[in-house]
Amino acid sequence: MRFTPRQEVSKKIVDAQHAEVTAWRYECLKCGHVFRVYPKGVSQKQISKRVNGMAVMLYLLGLSYGAVEIVLSSLGMGIGKTSVFRAVQAVAQQVPGLKREKLLGGYQTKAVGADVTSVRCNGKWVTVGIAVDADNGMVLSIDELPGEDAQQLQAWLEPILEAVDADVLVSDDADAFKQVSDETGRSQQVCKSHVGRNTEALVAELAALIGAGQDHSLEAIGITCEQALRDLEALQEMIHTRRPEDQPRLEAIYLRYANARKPGKGQKHEVAYRMRNLFLDRWNLWPRLCFYRTWKDEYGNEILDGTNNHCERAIGWWIKERYRSMRGYKQEQSALGISRLIALAGNHLARGLRLADLMA
Structure with a gap:
């Protein structure tokens, strides 16, 4: 021609x-x-x-x-x-990848961190899911989600986990993420920071109620206030050290409260029953909380730090920081597109990004 x-x-x-x-x-x-x-x-x-x-x-x-x-x-x-x-x-x-249907070409990682947030778009709140490499913070996907229940999270996360060949899911301690981990056959690391803060708040609240001496539910199961306070103190210590071998110890403490009376419909939960639920939850959560202690590289070093900080940081830097200076997005596609573009720039902080390559 x-x-x-x-x-x-x-x-x-x-x-x-x-x-x-x-x-x-x-x-x-x-x-x-x-x-x-x-x-x-x-x-x-x-x-x-x-x-x-x-x-x-x-x-x-x-x-x-x-x-x-x-x-x-x-x-x-x-x-x-x-x-x-x-x-x-x-x-x-023109941003390449960063969406569930089209991830970064060929990228693989053994651990994926996931979390959800929301942005205001045209007067309504839009749920946004973000998935990152839990080892280095590389953003893998930013997607709009129809909701935050387990089925919706699994429909979003499972293709991502498969695409990058991940064995581990890192998340907060929401039950929906636990179900996704179980349904997809992945190990899970629950963020130690989330669990630590929640536990500290619950321990402080329960200790105050026990100290007030107005709740007598502990006496009904043969536990003194002093014993209950020692158990709460032991829980705090275990939450801080996070040793996998402490799970039987948690089980033994839970069994002390296992017979606490369940409140009737419309009744307030008594201290003994709340103690039962707290120790039961932490006992069941323990393998997920301490997973990072047992997952190590060939040199015996822990691969993860036990937190979901990479996801939290990505939400703050690549989604919320731009969003805070606005009154909200006008279009949902803009919210996703801008977040993906900023995240792409963040992924290239170490080596730089040529915007010209994205120009039509």
Whole structure:
């Protein structure tokens, strides 16, 4: 196929260095089709890719669409905030992967961290799920979820776990994530920070109730207040040390409270029954809480740190930080696209990201 040049034409553009560029009109000798060839970084649009890239960069750094317009205009690049919006949305649509249906090509990890958050979009709250590499914090997927129950979380997470060949799920201590772990046949590490904070709060509340001496449910099962306080103190110590071998000790404490009377419908839970439930829950949770103590590399080093901090950090940095300066997104697709774009930039912090590669 042969082409012949027909005309040299000038084109005015919005750019940091050039106000005008030269394009060539070519004709296909076979079919007669005429088309233009533009210099690198210029298309049929008036705004150059350089300016669009600067607009996207400034937006990612936290400026609003209007603020980006003001900054670029002050630098001699007249671009409206609508054009800034279009540039950001166009780049967001080009983000490779970071969605359940299309993860980062070929990426694999043995542990995936998962969590959910919500953003306000057009007046309503939208649930967003985020999955990361639990070892290094690399964001794998950001997706809109219909809800947070176990079935919906499994439908979202199972394809991700399969795609990256993960053996371990790291999450908070929500029951829905435990069910996902069990249903998909993965081991689970429950975030020690979440469990620690929850346990500390419950222990403090129960100790205060026991100290007040107004609840006599412990006497009904033959346990003194002093014994109950010692048990709570022991639980605190075990939660802090998180030794796998302490599970039988937790079981023994639970059995002391196993016969606590279950309250009737509409009745308040008494201290003895709450103690029973607390120790039962921590006894059952123990293998998930201490999993990181037993999962080690070939040199005997713990692979995980026992927290879901990578997920928490990703939510804060890549989703909430941009969202806090706004009154909410207008479109759900914008919420996902912008979050994925910022997360992609975060994934490339160590080596840098060429926004030009995402420019259409």
